[in-house]
Amino acid sequence: MPSTTYLEAIREGLWEEMERDPNVFCIGEDIAEYGGAFKVTAGFLERFGTRRVVDTPISEAAIAGAAIGAGLMGLRPVAEMQFADFISCGFDQLVNFAAKCRYRWNAPVPIVVRAPSGGGIHGGPFHSQNPEMWFVRTPGLKVVCPATAYDAKGLIKAAIRDNDPVIFFEHKGLYRRIKDELPEEDYTVPIGKAKVVREGRDLSIVTYGAMVWTALEVADRLAAEEGASVEVVDLRTLMPLDRDTVCASARKTGKVLLVHEDTRTGGMAGELAATINEGAFEYLDGPILRVTAPDTPIPFSPPLEEAFLPNADKVLDKARWLYRY
Amino acid sequence: MPSTTYLEAIREGLWEEMERDPNVFCIGEDIAEYGGAFKVTAGFLERFGTRRVVDTPISEAAIAGAAIGAGLMGLRPVAEMQFADFISCGFDQLVNFAAKCRYRWNAPVPIVVRAPSGGGIHGGPFHSQNPEMWFVRTPGLKVVCPATAYDAKGLIKAAIRDNDPVIFFEHKGLYRRIKDELPEEDYTVPIGKAKVVREGRDLSIVTYGAMVWTALEVADRLAAEEGASVEVVDLRTLMPLDRDTVCASARKTGKVLLVHEDTRTGGMAGELAATINEGAFEYLDGPILRVTAPDTPIPFSPPLEEAFLPNADKVLDKARWLYRY
Amino acid sequence: MNAVHATSADAQHAQEEGLRAELAHKFLYYMSLMREVEDRIERKLYRQGKVVGGVYVGRGQEAIPVGSALCAEPEDVMLPSHRDMAVFFIRGVSARRVLAQYMGRVDGLTRGRDGNMHMGDMKAGVVSIISALAATVPVAAGVALALRYQGKNGVAFSYFGDGATSRGDWHEGVNLATVQKLPVVFICNNNQYAYSTPLHMQMACANVADRGAAYNMPSEIVDGNDVFAVYEATRRAAAHARAGLGPYMLECKTFRMTGHSAHDAAHYVPKEMFEEWGKLDPIVRLEQRMLEESWAKRDDLDAAQAAVKAEVDDAVAFADRSPWPDPATLLENVYQNE
Amino acid sequence: MNAVHATSADAQHAQEEGLRAELAHKFLYYMSLMREVEDRIERKLYRQGKVVGGVYVGRGQEAIPVGSALCAEPEDVMLPSHRDMAVFFIRGVSARRVLAQYMGRVDGLTRGRDGNMHMGDMKAGVVSIISALAATVPVAAGVALALRYQGKNGVAFSYFGDGATSRGDWHEGVNLATVQKLPVVFICNNNQYAYSTPLHMQMACANVADRGAAYNMPSEIVDGNDVFAVYEATRRAAAHARAGLGPYMLECKTFRMTGHSAHDAAHYVPKEMFEEWGKLDPIVRLEQRMLEESWAKRDDLDAAQAAVKAEVDDAVAFADRSPWPDPATLLENVYQNE
Numbered sequence A, B: 001m002p003s004t005t006y007l008e009a010i011r012e013g014l015w016e017e018m019e020r021d022p023n024v025f026c027i028g029e030d031i032a033e034y035g036g037a038f039k040v041t042a043g044f045l046e047r048f049g050t051r052r053v054v055d056t057p058i059s060e061a062a063i064a065g066a067a068i069g070a071g072l073m074g075l076r077p078v079a080e081m082q083f084a085d086f087i088s089c090g091f092d093q094l095v096n097f098a099a100k101c102r103y104r105w106n107a108p109v110p111i112v113v114r115a116p117s118g119g120g121i122h123g124g125p126f127h128s129q130n131p132e133m134w135f136v137r138t139p140g141l142k143v144v145c146p147a148t149a150y151d152a153k154g155l156i157k158a159a160i161r162d163n164d165p166v167i168f169f170e171h172k173g174l175y176r177r178i179k180d181e182l183p184e185e186d187y188t189v190p191i192g193k194a195k196v197v198r199e200g201r202d203l204s205i206v207t208y209g210a211m212v213w214t215a216l217e218v219a220d221r222l223a224a225e226e227g228a229s230v231e232v233v234d235l236r237t238l239m240p241l242d243r244d245t246v247c248a249s250a251r252k253t254g255k256v257l258l259v260h261e262d263t264r265t266g267g268m269a270g271e272l273a274a275t276i277n278e279g280a281f282e283y284l285d286g287p288i289l290r291v292t293a294p295d296t297p298i299p300f301s302p303p304l305e306e307a308f309l310p311n312a313d314k315v316l317d318k319a320r321w322l323y324r325y
Numbered sequence C, D: 001m002n003a004v005h006a007t008s009a010d011a012q013h014a015q016e017e018g019l020r021a022e023l024a025h026k027f028l029y030y031m032s033l034m035r036e037v038e039d040r041i042e043r044k045l046y047r048q049g050k051v052v053g054g055v056y057v058g059r060g061q062e063a064i065p066v067g068s069a070l071c072a073e074p075e076d077v078m079l080p081s082h083r084d085m086a087v088f089f090i091r092g093v094s095a096r097r098v099l100a101q102y103m104g105r106v107d108g109l110t111r112g113r114d115g116n117m118h119m120g121d122m123k124a125g126v127v128s129i130i131s132a133l134a135a136t137v138p139v140a141a142g143v144a145l146a147l148r149y150q151g152k153n154g155v156a157f158s159y160f161g162d163g164a165t166s167r168g169d170w171h172e173g174v175n176l177a178t179v180q181k182l183p184v185v186f187i188c189n190n191n192q193y194a195y196s197t198p199l200h201m202q203m204a205c206a207n208v209a210d211r212g213a214a215y216n217m218p219s220e221i222v223d224g225n226d227v228f229a230v231y232e233a234t235r236r237a238a239a240h241a242r243a244g245l246g247p248y249m250l251e252c253k254t255f256r257m258t259g260h261s262a263h264d265a266a267h268y269v270p271k272e273m274f275e276e277w278g279k280l281d282p283i284v285r286l287e288q289r290m291l292e293e294s295w296a297k298r299d300d301l302d303a304a305q306a307a308v309k310a311e312v313d314d315a316v317a318f319a320d321r322s323p324w325p326d327p328a329t330l331l332e333n334v335y336q337n338e
């Protein structure tokens, strides 16, 4: 198989699910004739028609709400937010309607909301956000953040087949940067399972999304520099959180560095720090540290954005410190 | 001075600020003639007129947006959400407009959004939520959660005088349950400062909102039971977070129990766990633990709601365990 | 016209009369049942502390859910708002289960997890509201989209109050439904207040129906206290939607004959409005018409009311016996298989 | 009519002519400046990589910001959308600063913290948009509320595209403004597309102005490519709002003579539309009228265009010299005193 980009992997996963299950359909802004702002659904209109590729007015609440209504009826809508940043415009539908139907009245809402997120593309404060924590903290929603093309395809398929609402964050910076050889056959990646993407003994870096690649680079560099053996855990799903894999890694290495592109306060690292405290405190040989974006909006200008985003140098600094601790 | 309820304290603070500063005005649903769903603004219409007590249509986004517009013009709007649960309907205005104006274009948005939150009143999934973390994780917003009548009055005044957007969570369960003798004179309580409400040596309970009272009860009970000296820290403000006070307490007692009424995953306890790890790891004599509501919507029926909410028994169990650790 | 024709016309007329009489009895049953259940809840169970939390009733507005929902076909899907209890009865949900819902018991549609009208059952074709007003409007568009997608001939019935039309979700949902020409009947109960807020502080247009122009959507004003009028209008609206012509809105003018909720004395409503609208009580009007048209005698009506009371007595007893939810189940069903 | 009268009428006429000519020159200056700055950005700086991120231009729509904003009084507050660059120029923000903004430099209105039209300056009376479309509409209501509160006679100018009217925030903002009778002029540039989505997939009504009925708001359709028409209509609208009669909406029909953004080739737009609307270019039309009315000679116009080009040359050079923001400032000004 030729090498497939992260974006193409999502497109393929979506396409195959549309082929497999006539209940799957797409809904969003500019997704039909235009094929979506990032062209994830390019060609879908020609293959599946307007019935299954539904262009909407600029109405994120209506997109979310219509997906919910169709989901309650047994369809499997895949809604696209043009940018994850606009998900706040349909927020109530997701956190209050979709998230609580099953618990309240036993009504499954099997929807997927695709949300292109993340920085590094000079998108500025409104085209670069990482809003995953709004949803991680909302019981009833699942939150997925793939880092690789393989996982992106396997997870979009799993999300579509899942019987709960899934917010699917696609990192824009990975869309065309990351590739994988993908299997010919149908496969899924289970929601709720983290993956140890590199085994190590001395230090764990727990992360997700684009920062997985940063962590891998840091693992290489710290090995070269100090002979350190760094384990990298890719969470892949933030909710439900695979606490076992995280704690197992913490128990094994005794030192944990948490990394995310999202801003610091109230970010995923906090939840992980609490989890590791609860599940591996006695194994810790050093403080649980975190490298994250600072608590600011995401600036536009390249030098500011670069200063804002975590990168390998920043992660390496903390990793080295913790390794030597 | 006669004893003043938490609700009355907020009302007084708001009233006095309206008297003090002609730029302060209120905007929200049913706040004028009706005086608000909880009667916080009862009598305001008669005193201040429709110009300064603005009833709106059912439009949380418009309430938030209009407050922002007026704030940009130099007024000091105090917007009321009828219940904190509806803040998700005006979400984008708060997290994307209000939060980012100062950073982006140096435009202060001195607004206060009052949001009656919290459970224990059989309000069910849509009238009991604690949505503070949506805002704590959004740089540019301040988040305040008073636990006492004294603080409620001092903080609403500080919030109104603050030049940044403040989300002011009022715990509905405290409205009429909690009282204080309030000073005659004008006073404020600084935003961003936690308070050690009970000094102790053996164990710290860090919490906020209604759970402060639970923590104090637990401190008494653990003292009686085991002779333990429990320190209780009331955060009062969640953002900006007073990390120093939290870490100082952790360094002093070496054992920290984090408590909140909000659900577990992605809750404030995570942020605190990370903060304490970073600032007091070497002083820890036991794992940082947390007692929170579980990750479910908030159920309506009294036996379920009781099982859902953290209470003194649940906190005491963990506190005892940690004390003996 | 010859004898045969005359006879068949007579027969048809008689048959129509019979159908109308039958319909009137159905109307009466459901309207009375709703009135009685809500009365018990608001005036007894709530005051006894057996119903807790927010209680909103539809007293005086019963003609709207009843007249409209009785037009619905089995495939149609209902999205009632918080003053439309009769929709549940018409969809086959018993008074027993509704009362158990209000009392937070396991036999309620949400098994105690939610209260009052916050309930639904997809098997009965009823979607639960959430508190956020108008949130069901975009959801109704999605339901209608699915009905069409699935090749069904069903219609979504989307209910809301006058105040809910101020919400962004309302606009987005109606706009999407009209652009997509989806089979939705929008049913507004314009009871002239939203909590304490009178209509003119909610919208600058005189009628909710005036909002229809913004969506090029046919919109009709209906006497919401005349159950026959609601029924006829809904038939027109549903036929329009079912024919693939897109959404249709009904503005049913009515009045909320109570406070906003059980704890609201509605001091802000001029007394005369209660008096004036009290004279237009939809159940009284229906009974009068039934007597006038000789569809029923006073005795029949009394018997019907007695039967409803008995049914509700039984339902209250049932609900009162229904177990409380087991706290051990608290964590179940947030996600599937948990 | 005696001689004195005739003379004074003539004088008045001459004076009016003079004013119109002067106005036309102003129109031309601002429209040309916007066109030229945006051309440089889209066709040069963006392709050179000197402007990064999303670039949206208002080519062909310049008459709308220019004709409307030139009606604004100093106290009025502008809330431009993303194709209204000229509003900034009219409010005294130089081309230098606008270009520095696009290039992410410290001399941009956001000092590099945000890009393109995401900028504002309360001292100039301009509120910055955020990306979320129509989010400024409720904010405009709040600005207008404040103007009235403060006893000012100002008006808020709220700009948006056709597609933005689908958003809930638009509805809520317009509804609040009309209920409160706030001094807002709503100015829609209906350029017939929202990104790739044509009008009929955005709304079921034929005109954005049709939405006005839902709010009992006077709404006028204007030739958006005729700057005089926009100017006259805005004067009517602003006078209405200023007189305390509440909001007034203008739907300026126009066409987006580009793709949605610099990276969109707009294959989905039928070629004929570009051709047809190309003939209605507002700058060309204005120049023609100026020649016809003898307000200017060809040479004057050429000189004016040359002056604009020179101004923009200077502005680009300025922006290019403007420093990058210092990464050390990253954390500043999230809150006050930080």
Ligand SMILES: Cc1ncc(C[n+]2csc(CCOP(=O)(O)OP(=O)(O)O)c2C)c(N)n1
Pocket (backbone or CB within 6 Å): B029, B058, B060, B082, B086, B089, C083, C131, C132, C133, C160, C161, C162, C163, C164, C165, C167, C189, C191, C193, C194, C195, C256
């Ligand atoms: C988004 C939102 N804001 C506020 C409320 C609180 N609230 C509940 S009912 C109500 C009034 C509703 O008025 P209307 O839509 O006319 O329905 P009615 O109660 O009159 O039937 C309000 C303000 C809510 N439920 N949702």
Ligand SMILES: Cc1ncc(C[n+]2csc(CCOP(=O)(O)OP(=O)(O)O)c2C)c(N)n1
Pocket (backbone or CB within 6 Å): A029, A058, A059, A060, A082, A086, A089, D083, D131, D132, D133, D160, D161, D162, D163, D164, D165, D167, D189, D191, D193, D194, D195, D256
């Ligand atoms: C809430 C929201 N959803 C989606 C977008 C992405 N987006 C940016 S501009 C645009 C089209 C806007 O159309 P219109 O309002 O007609 O303005 P125009 O660009 O045509 O001037 C879209 C969909 C956005 N900015 N905000």
Ligand SMILES: [Mg+2]
Pocket (backbone or CB within 6 Å): C161, C162, C163, C189, C190, C191, C192, C193, C194, C195
């Ligand atoms: Mg109403």
Ligand SMILES: [Mg+2]
Pocket (backbone or CB within 6 Å): D161, D162, D163, D189, D190, D191, D192, D193, D194, D195
């Ligand atoms: Mg447009």
